[in-house]
Amino acid sequence: MKRLVLILCLLATPLFAVEPDEVLDDPVLEERARVISADVRCVVCQNEPIDSSNAGVARDLRLIIRERLVAGDTNEEVFEYLVARYGDFVLFNPPWKPSTYALWLGPFVILALGFLAVVMALRGKRGQRTAALTPEEQARLEALRKKDDI
Numbered sequence: 527m528k529r530l531v532l533i534l535c536l537l538a539t540p541l542f543a544v545e546p547d548e549v550l551d552d553p554v555l556e557e558r559a560r561v562i563s564a565d566v567r568c569v570v571c572q573n574e575p576i577d578s579s580n581a582g583v584a585r586d587l588r589l590i591i592r593e594r595l596v597a598g599d600t601n602e603e604v605f606e607y608l609v610a611r612y613g614d615f616v617l618f619n620p621p622w623k624p625s626t627y628a629l630w631l632g633p634f635v636i637l638a639l640g641f642l643a644v645v646m647a648l649r650g651k652r653g654q655r656t657a658a659l660t661p662e663e664q665a666r667l668e669a670l671r672k673k674d675d676i
Contacts, residue, residue: 555595
């Protein structure tokens, strides 16, 4: 039973791809590196932080972050360095500026267009009315019904 609990606890913990040779000796710098890494997107995996990515580029980014921190950079300076090298795409929360307006506003525009399409579709169905049958169509319908009854 204890083994099962231990296994479940291990499965519930987040898995990190940070390798032992990447970990800094200074726990404060390592914690800063982890905080920064959580906000940096793997440019290969795209929707995965570099801390949990096994891609080679993610490893390089983790090493760059640690090198910059050891060199004395602040967290903001590390982010600026990464953005200068990889662009705003590398950040999970890119800044609000003209080049990222589409990124920030795109989901809302798509949602509004979808809502508008649903409203127009419902409005179009409400306006549809079926025309009454002409006397010839009514007679033909009655003939078909009588034919099915036989």
